[in-house]
Amino acid sequence: MAEIQIKNVAKRFGAYQALHNINLTIADQEFMVLLGASGCGKTTLLRIICGLETATEGEVWIGGRRVDHLAPKDRGIAMVFQNYAVFPHLTVFENIGFGLRMQKLPDDEVKRRVERVAGLMHIEMLLKRYSGELSGGQRQRVAVARALAMEPDVILMDEPLSNLDALLRMEMRAELKGVLAESKTTAVYVTHDQVEAMSMADRISVMHQGKIVQAASPIEVYRNPAAEFVASFIGNPPMNFLQATSAGDGKWTVAGRVVDGPKGAGKPLQFAIRPEDMQPANEGLKARVRIVEPLGAHLLVTCDVDGAMFRAVLDSDMVVKPGEILTLAPQPDRVRWFDPETTLAVA
Amino acid sequence: MAAPVPHPDKEPDAAPAASTRSAGRLLYLAGVILLCAWVLVPIYFLMINTLSAPETVNSFPKPFFPEFDLGSLQFFAGFAGMLAALKNSILVAALTMIMSIAIGSPAGYALSRFDFPGKELFRLLILLTRAFPLPLLALPLAVMFIQTGLDDTQFGLALVHTTLALPFAVLITFSLFSGIPIELEEAAWTLGCTRLTAFTKVVLPLILPGITASAIFAFVISWNEVFAAAVLTIENRTLTAFLLQSLDTPPLHLKFAGGFILVVPALIFIFAVRKYLFAMWGIANR
Numbered sequence: 001m002a003e004i005q006i007k008n009v010a011k012r013f014g015a016y017q018a019l020h021n022i023n024l025t026i027a028d029q030e031f032m033v034l035l036g037a038s039g040c041g042k043t044t045l046l047r048i049i050c051g052l053e054t055a056t057e058g059e060v061w062i063g064g065r066r067v068d069h070l071a072p073k074d075r076g077i078a079m080v081f082q083n084y085a086v087f088p089h090l091t092v093f094e095n096i097g098f099g100l101r102m103q104k105l106p107d108d109e110v111k112r113r114v115e116r117v118a119g120l121m122h123i124e125m126l127l128k129r130y131s132g133e134l135s136g137g138q139r140q141r142v143a144v145a146r147a148l149a150m151e152p153d154v155i156l157m158d159e160p161l162s163n164l165d166a167l168l169r170m171e172m173r174a175e176l177k178g179v180l181a182e183s184k185t186t187a188v189y190v191t192h193d194q195v196e197a198m199s200m201a202d203r204i205s206v207m208h209q210g211k212i213v214q215a216a217s218p219i220e221v222y223r224n225p226a227a228e229f230v231a232s233f234i235g236n237p238p239m240n241f242l243q244a245t246s247a248g249d250g251k252w253t254v255a256g257r258v259v260d261g262p263k264g265a266g267k268p269l270q271f272a273i274r275p276e277d278m279q280p281a282n283e284g285l286k287a288r289v290r291i292v293e294p295l296g297a298h299l300l301v302t303c304d305v306d307g308a309m310f311r312a313v314l315d316s317d318m319v320v321k322p323g324e325i326l327t328l329a330p331q332p333d334r335v336r337w338f339d340p341e342t343t344l345a346v347a
Numbered sequence: 348m349a350a351p352v353p354h355p356d357k358e359p360d361a362a363p364a365a366s367t368r369s370a371g372r373l374l375y376l377a378g379v380i381l382l383c384a385w386v387l388v389p390i391y392f393l394m395i396n397t398l399s400a401p402e403t404v405n406s407f408p409k410p411f412f413p414e415f416d417l418g419s420l421q422f423f424a425g426f427a428g429m430l431a432a433l434k435n436s437i438l439v440a441a442l443t444m445i446m447s448i449a450i451g452s453p454a455g456y457a458l459s460r461f462d463f464p465g466k467e468l469f470r471l472l473i474l475l476t477r478a479f480p481l482p483l484l485a486l487p488l489a490v491m492f493i494q495t496g497l498d499d500t501q502f503g504l505a506l507v508h509t510t511l512a513l514p515f516a517v518l519i520t521f522s523l524f525s526g527i528p529i530e531l532e533e534a535a536w537t538l539g540c541t542r543l544t545a546f547t548k549v550v551l552p553l554i555l556p557g558i559t560a561s562a563i564f565a566f567v568i569s570w571n572e573v574f575a576a577a578v579l580t581i582e583n584r585t586l587t588a589f590l591l592q593s594l595d596t597p598p599l600h601l602k603f604a605g606g607f608i609l610v611v612p613a614l615i616f617i618f619a620v621r622k623y624l625f626a627m628w629g630i631a632n633r
Contacts, residue, residue, distance in 0.1 A: 052533050072537045085534035089552045098548075102539030150538065 002063040002076065002153030002186050003028050004049065009058030011044055011210075018044045019210045022058070026203075031180060031187045033197040036207035037233070042190045043158055045207070049188060050079050050156050063153055073102075078147035080157040084139040086131040092118075092142050093127040099150045117145040120179055137168045144176065148183055155180065157189045161196065173199055194234050198222065206230050225336065228270065228343040237275050237300065237311045242285075244271040244337070255285050255306035259330075262337050262346050269346060270338040275300070276313040277334035284329035287312065292320050301326070390610060397607035401600040423604035432589035433608070435501055436570060439585055442505035443512055443569035444562045450509070451516025451565075452558065456546075458517070459524035470521075473514045481511075485578045492579060499581050507575045512565035519564065523557040524550070560620035567613045 004026040011019040019041045026032045034042040047053035049060055051072035060068040067075045078099070087095050093114055094101075100110045118124045121141040131139060140160060147155050160176070161169045177200045180187050191197055197204050198218045205215040206229070214226035225231035231239040244252040244261065245268050252261035254271045261269065276298075278284075287303035287310055294300075299314045303326065312328055320326065337346040400416040423429060457463075458470060488507065489498065497503030527550055535545035551558075576588035584592065590605045 050537060052536070071541065072533075073539045073541070077537060079534065079537040081530045081534060083528065083530055085528065085530040087531060087534070087549055089549075098535070099538035102544070146534075146538070 003061075004032075004154060004186060004188070005059075005061040006045070006049070007059040007061070009045070009048060009055045009060065011041070011048065011053070012056045017210055019048075019055075022212060024205060024212060024215060026186060026188060029184050029186055031177070031189065031200060031202040033201035033204045034188065034190045034207055035192070035194060035197040035204050035234075037192060040207040041210040042192075042207045046156055046158055046188060046190045049154070050077055051075050052079075076153040078150040078152035078155050080143050080147050080155070080160045082159040082162060084136075084143040084163075086134070086139050086142050086146075088131045090130075091127065092123065092129050092131075092134070095131070095142055096127075096146045096149050098146065113149050113151075114145075117148045120148065120182075121145040137164055137172065140164060140172065144179070148179070151183075152185055154186045154188065155183075157187065159191055160189075162191070162193070169196075176200070194236070198234075206233065208233070223334075224345065226345050228272075228338045231272055231336065231338070235274060237313075239272045239274050239336070240305075240308075240310045240312075241338070242271045242306060242308055242310070244269045257285060259335070260332070261335075268340065270340050272336040272338055273330045273334060275311040277331045278312050278314075278328040279331070280314065280318070280326055281329035282327065284327045285310075287326045287328050289320055289322050289324045289326060292322060390614070393603060393607050393610060396600065396603040399600075401598065419600040419604045420607075422598075423601055423608070426601055428584075428589060429586075429605070432584050432586045435580075435583050436586040438501045439505045439508060439576075440566045440569040442502060443508040444566045446505060446509040447512040447516040447565040448520075448558060448562050451513050451561070452520040454517045455520025455522075456524050458521045460529065470518075473517050476510065476514055481574050485575065488575075489578055498579060499583055501583055504576055504579050504583075504585065505569070507579065508569035508572055509565075511572060511575075512568040515568070516561050516565055519561040520554070520558065523554045523561075527553055560622070563616045563620050567616050570609070571613055 004024075006022050006024040006026075009019060009022040010017070022045060024032075034045060036042045044053060048055045048068075049062075051067070051070060055068060058068070059066055062075055062077070072079075086092075087098065090098065096114045096117060097110045100113055105113075114127070115124065118127055121144055123138060123141045123145060126134065126138060126142070131142070134142065140163075144160070161172055164172060173196060189197075189200065201218050203215060204218055204221050206213045206221060208229045214221055214230050216224075216226075221230060222234055225234065225239070228241070232241075242254050244254045244259075246266050247253045247258055250260060250263045251258050252269065252271065253259075259271070261271070285305050287301075287305045289301055289303050291302040292299065293302070294316060297316060299316050299318055299320065301312045301314055301320055303310050303312065312326070314320065338344065339346050395412070397419055398415050398417070400418040401422060403416070454473075458466065492498040492503050497506070531549050531553075532542075532545045535549045536542070540548060571587065572585075573587035573591055576585040577591050580588060586605070586609060590602065590609070593601075
């Protein structure tokens with residue numbers, strides 16, 4: 001049982017505020033992904049949980065125990081590093097067993113545990129090798145096995161797949177998800193790759209400029225972004241935005257068309273829709289096609305709507321030519337609204 | 348990696364370009380040979396004379412090949428005080444080696460791992476300790492040593508030699524520690540190590556060869572040092588100081604043998620650790 005609670009954590013590096021008042025609870029056995037662009041503070045937050053960095057303010061609790069004053073070794077955590085950090089002077093066996101040896105476990109127990117996790121990560125045949133004799137993917141497996149061998153309450157991962165090539169990354173992604181689900185540990189996973197986040201997470205915390213903008217399930221983050229940043233960060237291509245002006249109660253004018261929207265509020269809003277949530281129809285937004293990119297599974301069309309860039313993902317059988325005018329009907333239940341002043345979602 | 352790519356020569360002016368290049372090459376080779384000869388010829392003569400019988404050494408013309416006669420070396424070994432001086436040299440050098448690593452490597456670790464105000468200035472100041480000419484310091488040092496009772500002791504001399512070797516120990520170990528990714532240490536901390544055990548179990552095994560090299564370099568610095576040794580010791584002279592003192596008295600073959608005994612260990616040691624001395628200046632390709 002290890003729930004992680006982060007209470008009012010802030011971090012300053014000199015005058016630079018890396019984290020602003022972070023509050024986050026990660027449930028026992030939950031797979032939490034910290035997602036954000038580089039420099040958003042996600043790695044700093046992970047390192048504060050780990051104990052490699054100390055928070056300027058706030059508390060970190062793991063499993064009902066306050067740990068922010070404890071050394072990493074006393075927190076019941078294990079960490080997987082981006083560059084693997086496999087010890088070059090030890091064999092794979094001794095790398096995986098390193099933490100167990102530090103706990104002074106008997107030889108046969110070390111051997112049993114190392115062999116178990118090596119089997120889990122499919123590296124039984126590499127146990128006698130040194131790090132220099134391994135490929136990147138194999139080193140990655142050793143690093144994960146070394147963390148799992150500790151049987152930690154919490155496993156922390158800092159962009160563990162970012163140094164692997166695309167194909168291997170996809171393979172490891174699925175494997176890691178399976179292994180972690182089976183190990184029943186709480187996992188905190190840092191990444192800048194939204195596909196990784198969407199595919200692995202129970203919950204995603206989207207971070208921006210040292211704050212958590214939204215913490216929710218992948219589908220919730222995708223469907224109901226809490227802020228413009230989330231809407232434009234998640235999804236490839238990201239959400240489309242159009243200016244909307246009030247046209248009376250619950251009616252809004254978007255690109256010359258009147259659509260239903262939030263009630264009240266006289267000030268302008270942002271109308272937002274995902275590129276795949278539009279269909280060609282007789283009635284809808286007039287879009288001048290600029291670029292057509294056939295992507296195989298579908299057609300990515302970049303158009304001009306009311307002077308703003310607008311992308312639509314259409315069926316790959318459609319014939320669309322640049323210069324053409326498309327009429328695109330947004331799926332009404334997928335339309336989202338944002339307040340341009342606060343950048344937050346409006347219900 | 349980014350070596351300039353020579354322009355492909357066009358046919359008409361290929362010949363002059365080629366001749367310029369071969370001339371440059373010739374000059375380069377001549378330079379290399381000259382520099383090698385500058386270093387190697389004296390050492391060669393030293394070796395010939397050391398490995399020749401005393402009579403040959405004092406006669407003329409000199410032979411170009413050694414006779415492999417150990418007479419000079421035997422005479423050297425039998426000369427009064429010589430063996431004691433050799434023993435002193437080894438003892439002082441060993442003490443210097445231990446102290447400069449014990450003091451220098453923590454400094455190198457701190458420079459590589461921690462950010463603190465004045466870090467760059469500190470690095471500069473370390474080198475500046477070598478800017479003071481030893482003769483300037485010798486007299487005050489001698490006075491101070493006499494007052495504290497450190498004069499004419501191997502330990503006292505080793506202290507002076509340590510200050511001479513310390514800048515190099517700090518810089519070499521700094522570069523060694525910088526070559527070890529901090530993540531290796533951090534990984535060790537998360538796996539149950541304290542800062543100390545992470546150091547002994549992960550960092551130390553990885554830098555041990557480099558530390559050895561740095562230690563040997565400190566040994567050589569002490570071994571070769573003559574000025575402080577001559578000023579600060581009287582009874583417990585090191586080999587360099589002893590030879591300097593007896594330069595005008597003994598026969599020629601003794602000086603050659605002494606010189607040889609001094610040069611050879613230094614040469615071998617420096618050759619063994621050359622890779623790490625380059626590392627000190629950050630141009631190693633480890």
